[in-house]
Amino acid sequence: MQHRYLVPLRERENCPERWVVRAGGKALCEAEICGDFIEDVIKSRLEGIRTEVFHHLGDQVDFISTLAEGATNPHAVYRIGVDKVVVKGYREVKSWNPEPLFLKHLSGRGPAPRIYAAYSYGETPLGIFVEFVEGYDPGASIYAAALSRAKGEEYSVPSSAEAVAKALGEFHSLMLDCKDPWCAPSSAGRESIESWIKRIRFYLGIIAAHGVSVASLEKLVDRSLKELKSFEGSTVLRTHQDFHFSQTLVTRENRVVIVDFEGEPARPEWASKDLEPAVRDLATLTRALSYIAFLSIAEVFEGDTSKALQALKRGEAAARRVSEWSAAVTELLAKAYVAGAPRRALPAYSTEEVLRLTLPWFVERALYETMYELEYRREMVEVAINTLEQGLPLLLLLAEHTLG
Template sequence: MSEAATPTVTASPGLLASLDPLLREWLPRQRWFAGKGRPVTGFSLVAATELLPSPRLPAPLGQGGAPVSRLGLYHLLVRAHQPLVPAPGAPEQPGDCYQLLIGVREALPPRLAPALIGHVTEGPLAGRTVYDALYDARPAEVLLEALRTRARIGRLRFERETDQEIRTGLVPRLMTAEQSNSSVVYGDTFILKLLRRIVPGVNPDLELPLALARAGCPRVPAPTAWMTADLAGRPWVLGVLQPYVQGATDGWELALRELAKGEDFAAEARALGRATAEVHTALARALPTVTLGHSQLRQLVEGMVERLEAAVQAVPVLRPYAPGLRSAFTALDDLAAEGHTWTAQRVHGDLHLGQCLRSPSGEWSLIDFEGEPARPLAERRMPQPPVRDIAGMLRSFDYAAHSAESPVPGWAETCRAAYCSGYAEVSGRDPRTDPVMLRAYETDKAIYEVVYEARHRPDWLPVPLSAVRRLATAGV
């Protein structure tokens, strides 16, 4: 029986039914909701846990006779049901599972207006207001205290490294930048990343930083604590608490800032290449590696070709370039057939400038090891050639160059060369010496970008399309 069919509930019966009409409107508007473009037709409950009792009595009066709005708090894992295609009568399927932290008040104070989900009209919460509780300090404090004390609440498990201390009294604030998850900063000391799309199994966003920390790699903030759900005998990773790099700037912001000033970014790109190589080297030491021969490469190439064919169906503008793009993949298969082999290892899986932090001292760190959330967890945990991460970063330089209000000729090319040189200084292997593999992974990444932009940001579609045109003719 699936996890969705056997919900774990330590909250009021009928809770999800009372929230259903509000969540159908609110959930698709969230940045981290993956099913955009298809209506939500219902929900099934995976787990519900009451973290703070919801207000059930008339609110007490405070100073001046004003009612004091009491707080209730629910942790929910809900699976959204959506049709396979956005068309009337299309078959439904159980979709992604989402983590929600639902606050309950009699009335919402003005400071929490952006967090509003809606006003409940029926069920156990009738007459109350529900909202995204991560905007509220008290619920965020509840989570940190649970992590500090290694609490067990229903099926929720809060774990902490034994040698790590978490001080009390750290003031929380929600980071409001657009993300595929949600993050809360505690007093400039810690940052808690709450995963929004939840899948059962070992999540690389916890697994890899833990392995790197225990291997002594300083390029990744070490997990201090983490939050899981124990469901159907399998762990579901819900969130990770890590040190907050105060004053850090992410690589995307820094690159755009330098571009706006017309400044050279080559030195930073080289340092970032060195940092990437240090992380890859540490991962290869800490976790198993494998050798990819012809049969393994053929499977990898077949996956790339399948993604290309699906992308051409989804975004017809790709069709004229399909033969050239396919040649990037078949060239790799041909090389493997000649007896070439490659080493595969655990990698970041979704590396780009926004996944890198530069501290005020100039040191680079890599963050967000979740991989591409749209891909299955088993695929995200598979060993891959390190060039997959390198290709992602090279594409990111291209995105930054196209984002500048005043383009700087040759900026992306200079950054790409500097990054590869920095990588070679640490690893001893320059990615440019394996052009067939590099082209294949850059092509696969650009195809992924075309589909993403076509679905979510059509105005950005020309950026990956320009790379598609280049990559389709690179082998000619």
């Protein structure tokens, strides 16, 4: 898979090594951590770069720090006038990056941060200025609960889990009100379903092309393709695509804020604009528990993923405990989502029915993750496949409560 990147650069003395780019015999600095670049963007002083300002920003620009230094996209915190703002730059050139569009529609409402400005080079988004949100990653506390259960200790499910599911329902309510062509809700027709099926087959084909055995996956795929057809006539909307706990922050006031709207980074571009049922976002959230559950089992075995995989396959005590825990958390998430989600977004109203409808999307997401791991983290490929085959957690829950 080929990637193209567009990186704004500035000359700057004492540029931190992490942000140095060497080009043309010079050591240049990625521009987002250069205050003079930020001033030029705000004041539209850069030829070829267009700036849209949505909320007034002051004149004084003071660099504070960087965030998420392991991420591809740079994140820098500034004090601009009286506002504390995150400048997020985009690196990969894609045919479509929905994040600025999401933020313009949602700005400051519900679980979305305020957007101050967006800048682009031609039709290519280069970056955004958004509200700085002080909070914690709820994925960390949910992982801690999973680890406690894996060790056989007492545990409680953090309240943030339910809060994240409720925030997802609020997000869907706001997206149902979107009238612009990029996001206007519709009804799923045969063309939509055929595109979803094509995407699943595409993922399975990529996995098989890498020499991975897909015999066990094909049964799950066949069932999923049949169940996707039941969505014909249901409401589809612009979903988040990549919703999981660590795409959010929880503030001291227990407000959940979604901090990333770029969508799935490895989704094929021909499928990037697909409208989908709201339950697809719920599926990616429940699927996130698969990784949390597995990594908690691995930590019991001191990080040895091979031993954790064997424990999962054999149904050893730690794996059983975490499987039961993740099934219970899945049910909690589904109940919280169903209680607050707009009825127009749900083709079913009971928790059991919604979980059943989530099943094909759970499988689709797991196949996407397997494809992603093949490109970026090959050591996690077996984890992605086995957590799907062993039912962590959604398949287990369905087998015990709705299919058996």
